[in-house]
Amino acid sequence: MKTIRIKKSVRFNLAGRPSVRVEDRFGVGNVAMVCDGIPFIKPRLLVEINDRIRIGTPLFEDKTRSELKFVSPGGGTVTEVNYGPRRVLESIVINIDDDEPHENFEVLSTAGIASASRDDIIQRLLDGGMWSCIRELPFRNIADPGLVPAAIWVNLDGDDPYQPRSEVYLKGTLSFFETGISVLQKIAEPVHVCAAADASLASNGRARLVTHRVSGGYPANDPGVAVYHTRKTPEDNRVWYIGGQDVVRIARFLTIGKYPTEKIIAVSAPEADDCRHVKTRIGAPLADLVAGAYDQALHQWITGGIFTGTTRSKDGFLGITDASLMIAPALRVRELFSFLRPGFDRPTYSRAFLSVFNRSPFPIDTDMHGEERACINCGTCTRVCPVDILPQFAYKSIYADEIEEALKHGLLDCVECGLCAYVCPSKIELSQALIAAKHQYFMERD
Amino acid sequence: MLKRIESFLLAMIDRNRNRFSEKGKWGWLQPLFEATESFFFIPAIRSRTRPFLRDSLDLKRFMSIVLLALMPPFLFGIYNVGLQSLTASGEPAGFIPAVALGLWIVMPIVIVSYAAGFFWEILFASIRRHPISEGFLVTGLLFPLTLPPTIPLWQVAVGISFGVVIGKEIFGGTGRNIFNPALTARAFIFFAYPAQMSGDAVWVAVRDSSGPVIDAVTGATPLAITALAPTFDTIESMLTASGYSLSVMFTGLYPGSVGSTSALCCLSGAVLLVVMGVASYRIIVGGIIGLLLTGLLMNLLAGPESMPWLAVNPVYHLATGGFAFGIAYMATDPVTAPGLDGARWIYGFLIGVLTVLIRVLNPAFPEGVMLSILFMNIFSSLLDYIGIRMHFAKRVPNV
Numbered sequence: 001m002k003t004i005r006i007k008k009s010v011r012f013n014l015a016g017r018p019s020v021r022v023e024d025r026f027g028v029g030n031v032a033m034v035c036d037g038i039p040f041i042k043p044r045l046l047v048e049i050n051d052r053i054r055i056g057t058p059l060f061e062d063k064t065r066s067e068l069k070f071v072s073p074g075g076g077t078v079t080e081v082n083y084g085p086r087r088v089l090e091s092i093v094i095n096i097d098d099d100e101p102h103e104n105f106e107v108l109s110t111a112g113i114a115s116a117s118r119d120d121i122i123q124r125l126l127d128g129g130m131w132s133c134i135r136e137l138p139f140r141n142i143a144d145p146g147l148v149p150a151a152i153w154v155n156l157d158g159d160d161p162y163q164p165r166s167e168v169y170l171k172g173t174l175s176f177f178e179t180g181i182s183v184l185q186k187i188a189e190p191v192h193v194c195a196a197a198d199a200s201l202a203s204n205g206r207a208r209l210v211t212h213r214v215s216g217g218y219p220a221n222d223p224g225v226a227v228y229h230t231r232k233t234p235e236d237n238r239v240w241y242i243g244g245q246d247v248v249r250i251a252r253f254l255t256i257g258k259y260p261t262e263k264i265i266a267v268s269a270p271e272a273d274d275c276r277h278v279k280t281r282i283g284a285p286l287a288d289l290v291a292g293a294y295d296q297a298l299h300q301w302i303t304g305g306i307f308t309g310t311t312r313s314k315d316g317f318l319g320i321t322d323a324s325l326m327i328a329p330a331l332r333v334r335e336l337f338s339f340l341r342p343g344f345d346r347p348t349y350s351r352a353f354l355s356v357f358n359r360s361p362f363p364i365d366t367d368m369h370g371e372e373r374a375c376i377n378c379g380t381c382t383r384v385c386p387v388d389i390l391p392q393f394a395y396k397s398i399y400a401d402e403i404e405e406a407l408k409h410g411l412l413d414c415v416e417c418g419l420c421a422y423v424c425p426s427k428i429e430l431s432q433a434l435i436a437a438k439h440q441y442f443m444e445r446d
Numbered sequence: 447m448l449k450r451i452e453s454f455l456l457a458m459i460d461r462n463r464n465r466f467s468e469k470g471k472w473g474w475l476q477p478l479f480e481a482t483e484s485f486f487f488i489p490a491i492r493s494r495t496r497p498f499l500r501d502s503l504d505l506k507r508f509m510s511i512v513l514l515a516l517m518p519p520f521l522f523g524i525y526n527v528g529l530q531s532l533t534a535s536g537e538p539a540g541f542i543p544a545v546a547l548g549l550w551i552v553m554p555i556v557i558v559s560y561a562a563g564f565f566w567e568i569l570f571a572s573i574r575r576h577p578i579s580e581g582f583l584v585t586g587l588l589f590p591l592t593l594p595p596t597i598p599l600w601q602v603a604v605g606i607s608f609g610v611v612i613g614k615e616i617f618g619g620t621g622r623n624i625f626n627p628a629l630t631a632r633a634f635i636f637f638a639y640p641a642q643m644s645g646d647a648v649w650v651a652v653r654d655s656s657g658p659v660i661d662a663v664t665g666a667t668p669l670a671i672t673a674l675a676p677t678f679d680t681i682e683s684m685l686t687a688s689g690y691s692l693s694v695m696f697t698g699l700y701p702g703s704v705g706s707t708s709a710l711c712c713l714s715g716a717v718l719l720v721v722m723g724v725a726s727y728r729i730i731v732g733g734i735i736g737l738l739l740t741g742l743l744m745n746l747l748a749g750p751e752s753m754p755w756l757a758v759n760p761v762y763h764l765a766t767g768g769f770a771f772g773i774a775y776m777a778t779d780p781v782t783a784p785g786l787d788g789a790r791w792i793y794g795f796l797i798g799v800l801t802v803l804i805r806v807l808n809p810a811f812p813e814g815v816m817l818s819i820l821f822m823n824i825f826s827s828l829l830d831y832i833g834i835r836m837h838f839a840k841r842v843p844n845v
Contacts, residue, residue, distance in 0.1 A: 014499075138844060237844045300498060307497040328498065331490040336452045338488050339506040346502035351723040352511055353502060368491040370504025371484060371577060374621025377785040378508075379726075388841070392785060393834055409834075412844045418497030425503045426621075432495050 003197065004229050006216030008386050009159070010349060010419060015361040016270025016326075017161045020168055022277045026262070030317075031074035031283035033059050033092045036084070037304065037319035038132060040141045040442065041068065043089040051078045056103030056128065056259035059092050068142060071129030073261050073282040073320070075100035091317065094283075107257035110179055113186065121186050121254070130253050132320070133246035134187075137224055137239050138412040139442045149240040152184050153226060156210070156244040157196035159218035160305040162268045162326045166199055166244055168277050169264040173248045179255060180247035181209060188240065196221050218307065219386055224415035228387040237412070245323060265289065265318065269327040270363060271299075283317050286325055294327050300366045302326040307418040332367040349384065349423045373426040381420035381430055387413040391420035391430045398437045411438055459483050477571035481578035509580040511724045512775070515715040516587055516705075519771060522698060523705030524548035527595045527651065530701045535652045551595050551651045552704055555602050560586040562603040566610040570619065579620035581781070585609065588628035588775060591705030592768065592816075593635070595651040597642055605635040625823045626782045629772075629816055636816070644813075649701035667702045668695055668766050681758040695765040706771030709764065716774035725778035728787055729794035733773040736798025737763050744806050755806040763802055772815035773797065782823045786837070789829035797822050 035043055042063040047053060054075045062068040072094060080093035105128050108116060122145045125131040134152075136143040143149070156166035170177055184191045190211075197215035214220045223241035231237060242250075245264065252260040261281040267289050268275040278289050286301055287293075294301070294314065302309045303322040310319075318325070335341065343353030346369075347362035355362070381391035387410060394409035403411075411434060420430040459482075466472045466479035483489065484506065493500055525541070528548030532539040563586045571578045589606055609631025614623040636643045649667050668690045685691070690700055698708025706712070719725035741760025748756035763769065777783065777797050784793050797818050804814030811817060 231842050234843050234845075236842075300492060302498050306499050309496060309498070311498070326498075330492040332488075334452075334456065334487040334490055336448065336455065336486060339504070339510050343502060348502040350501065350503040351721065352507055355502075364499060366493045366498040366500075368493055368500050369502045370488055370500075370506065371480075371491065373505045373577065373579065374619065376505065376508075376581070376621050376780045377783070378780045379785045379787070382785070388837075390786070390834065390837065393830070407845050408838050408841075410841055410844060413841075422497050422499055423501050423503075425501070425505050425508050427500065427504065429495060431497065 001210060002212050004194075004212055004214045004220075004226055006214065006220035006225055006229065006386055008384060008388070009217035009220045009225075010384055010422075011217035012161055012347075013359070013361050014161050014347065015363045016268045016275045017361075018164070018266040018268055018275045018277055018324075020165065020277070022168060022171075022264065022279055025278050025280045025284075025288055027280065027284055027288040029096060029288070030079070030285060031094050031096060031281060032080075032285075032317035033070065033073060033094070033283055034317050034319040035060070035070075035089050035091060037310065037321045038070070038142070039135075040139070040439075041065075043070070045081065045089060045092075047072075047078050047081075047092070049078050049081055052076070053078060053094065054101040054103045055261060056105065058129065060089065065142075065144075067126050067145070068132065069126065069129050070132065070320075071103075071259055073259070075102055093317075102258050105253070105257045105259070108254045110182075110255065113179065113183055113254065116186065118186055121183060124254060125250065128253050128259055130250055130259075133250060134240050134242050137227060137241060138237060138414075139438065140416070141442065143240045147238075149188050149238055150236050151239045152188050152191045153223040153239055153241040154181070154184070154191060154193045154244060154247055155214075155221050155223050155226070155241065156194065157199050157221050158305065158323075159196070159216075159221045160307055160324075161218075162266055162306055162324050164245065164264050164266040164277055164323050166195065169245045169248070176248045176251040176255070177244070178209065178251075180249075180251035183250055183254060184242070184247065192226070194221060194223075194226055216386075219415060219417035219419070222386070222415045222417060224413065225386045225417075228413055228415075243323070263318075263323070265322070266324040268325070269294065271327075271329060280318075282320055286312060286316050286318065287314055289318075289325050290327060298330055299327050300330045302328060302366070306364070306366075307422070308416060329363075329365040330367070332365050332369065350380070350425070368427050370425070370427050372428060375426055375428055378425060380423045380425065384419040384423050386417060386419070387415055389414060389420075389434075391434065395428065395430050395433050398433050403437065403441060406434075406437055407441075411441070414438060455486055459486070474572050475568075477576070477578050478568050481568075481571075506580050508724060509584050511722050512584045512719065513587065515718040515722075515724070516584070516591070516775065518711035518714045519591060519705040519708060520587065522708050522711045523591060523703075524552050526699060526702075526707060527551050527704055529699065530650045531595075531652045534650045552590070554599055555590040555593060555595075555597060555704065556587065558599045558602045559590045559606045563589075563606040563610050566607055566615065570611075570615045574619070576619055581620040582610070582627075585614075585627045585631075589631050592628070592632045592703050592771070594643065594648040594702075595704055596648045597635075601635055601639055601642060604638075605631040608634040621781055623781060624827075625820055626776050626779050629776050629820055629823075632816060633820055636813075649703070668700065681754050681762065684754075685762075692762065692765055695762075703768065706768040709770035712770035712774045716770075716778075719774070719778065725774070726780070726783065726787075726790050728790040729777050729783055729797075730773055732791040732794025733769075733777060733798040733801075734764065736795035737769065737802055738798070740799045740802040744802060753806070758806075760802075763805065767805070767813055767815060769801055769815045772801075772819055776815075776819050777822075782826060784826045784830045784833065786830055786833035788836075789826070789833040792829055793822055793826055796825070 043060040044063045045060050046058050053072050057072045058069040059072050074094040074096045076094050076096040079095045082090045084090040132142045134143040192211045194212040194214050195210045197213045249260045265278045267278045301312050346353045346355050389410045394406050397405035414434045418431040466476050528544035567582050609627040613625050613627035613630030617623045696709050720727045738760045741763045744756045800818030801814040
């Protein structure tokens with residue numbers, strides 16, 4: 001077992017980490033297929049309103065790569081097809097039937113997996129809509145099955161304090177996880193399994209599966225960070241990665257023959273002290289996951305992590321990639337002359353507040369804590385970037401449209417963690433600029 | 447009570463928001479309104495994109511810490527100016543009269559500096575539609591602290607105007623300027639009005655017996671004394687003979703610019719800046735190393751017939767003149783300093799080297815630190831550029 005130490009990362013001490021309690025909220029009613037979290041696809045709709053569909057029926061496919069299919073997380077009737085600006089498909093809402101029908105896929109036993117060919121397994125995953133779990137670095141797009149990556153990375157833990165913990169979602173699913181790893185080994189070798197150094201491995205015998213321990217704060221456990229710190233040649237950059245929970249889902253899909261809709265979501269509403277895991281289904285309505293109502297004028301509903309996620313309306317649904325829901329107060333209470341106060345309760349990376357002496361977890365809010373100003377070249381962003389990009393200079397080269405210069409800065413190494421924007425005292429959207437430039441580069445290359 | 451003041455102010459700000467909006471009657475003064483509002487309350491703005499967590503540190507806090515760190519030299523400067531004035535006019539120098547007189551002399555300079563500077567700041571912000579930068583709060587105080595107490599107020603206004611407009615705004619405002627605005631202002635005054643900025647007759651202000659007019663009397667600074675040194679004498683003995691022992695120069699109770707005489711106060715400010723993470727210790731330490739090493743090198747060159755500055759103990763370089771003030775507050779201005787750690791070492795080091803070179807080899811400009819910082823400001827982008835290229839060479843390519 002190798003150890004990867006990430007020095008440049010931030011250890012957060014924030015209130016509202018989900019407890020290990022798992023609550024069952026496998027609701028019935030509506031579920032939705034939300035498209036906006038799926039990177040770089042142009043959906044072509046395959047169903048219409050009032051169509052009767054099953055769990056696993058393809059809802060849409062990608063226009064440019066039609067082998068990529070996205071299947072229904074629920075069985076019932078299509079009730080809504082929502083479009084966003086420029087008629088981009090946003091979501092498809094399905095009203096679930098009482099006796100939810102599902103598509104039957106061919107079952108593959110554990111022995112069958114061992115003897116199946118790579119192409120066979122890939123074809124099954126594509127047909128079942130499971131392939132989109134496997135992503136490709138550096139662009140984090142859905143992997144191209146025609147390529148063979150240098151490695152597949154499986155990261156069990158997320159360092160974002162509001163992501164599901166591996167000891168929760170691997171409880172009782174370890175055999176599936178093992179099968180999933182053998183499936184991945186069919187697709188490409190080697191398969192690296194990373195676990196956070198502080199996560200306990202002893203409890204459920206997954207120690208023998210783990211190949212790397214990663215120590216460090218957020219975002220040390222991002223696959224991009226591990227790749228950056230272990231790569232030797234440029235070819236090592238081309239790797240695939242998949243989340244730990246999706247490994248379990250892939251194994252479920254292949255060995256049971258049904259599209260797995262169950263997922264464990266970390267839910268945090270720190271204000272109400274309502275922080276736990278919820279066992280629910282993909283595409284569940286967000287309002288079903290929390291007890292109590294939260295006013296949207298005062299709270300932000302964030303899915304997919306506080307650093308990497310998106311905001312959704314409280315009437316929205318979980319996306320297929322989302323593993324967390326956070327309900328955070330949107331704004332800080334406005335205090336007179338707050339820039340002069342000692343700031344004992346203000347979380348900060350800097351040493352500019354007395355909170356450096358405060359060891360208790362800090363309550364969070366999604367306020368900017370200041371206004372946007374020009375970059376003063378303080379260099380704080382360079383101290384936190386886990387992949388040694390110099391964000392302030394990379395940002396300026398993007399600002400000047402010097403994309404080649406930005407690439408030399410390591411634009412494609414960017415793990416999109418958002419730490420540079422988090423620490424920026426000028427409140428510049430550094431990570432957003434880097435991510436946008438990276439996306440644009442992806443769209444424009446060959 | 448505080449809560450009631452808070453809610454009253456918030457209500458007043460919200461009531462007037464429309465008048466200062468884009469279409470409102472006072473729309474052209476929107477930056478002023480925003481600056482006033484955010485002076486009292488940091489605006490509540492929710493994060494629109496990821497990450498949804500933002501650090502509590504903002505530029506206002508950042509600059510407030512610099513202001514806080516400027517307080518020791520500022521307060522000491524007020525006392526010292528009053529003290530020197532009372533001593534020069536032969537009056538008994540008690541603490542309270544010294545502070546009162548110091549305030550009387552210094553505050554007009556500070557007020558004029560802020561008023562004239564803010565005029566340009568607001569004008570440019572209103573026309574160019576950018577927010578009023580907190581950085582000026584620092585510039586507006588740094589500049590007066592580097593001036594002699596006898597400076598005519600109109601020169602203060604001219605100087606800060608030059609510093610803000612030519613030193614900063616024509617480059618596009620804070621963050622884009624090449625030179626430190628406060629130093630640009632001082633350099634302008636230094637070369638444009640040398641009679642009021644140098645020599646030995648400007649450093650002590652006394653009140654004219656006929657009224658509030660401030661007059662200057664002779665009171666040489668340590669650096670001015672050393673300029674008179676004949677070649678057979680050493681600087682150390684001359685300074686000691688004039689009452690400027692190393693400890694006096696370190697504590698700063700001697701005639702000089704308003705706020706930059708005391709190395710001790712500058713040191714305490716520098717410690718505060720470094721501890722709170724606002725200034726880079728690399729620049730400060732690099733500067734001190736550069737100064738001492740070059741001072742030692744100069745000692746090696748010294749002979750019996752050479753200029754007396756060559757033989758001076760390098761520690762005297764640290765305590766004399768404005769070096770401590772310059773390296774603590776001017777050189778650490780992040781905008782005009784390099785952004786990379788390695789480049790910051792070099793930048794600070796070369797400031798130290800140049801300060802000694804200018805002081806020792808060119809006695810016409812005893813205040814070498816101002817010129818060396820401005821000179822290194824020009825090179826900070828180059829240092830960053832070299833640092834970035836070296837950084838690129840270390841990366842495994844990923845395109």
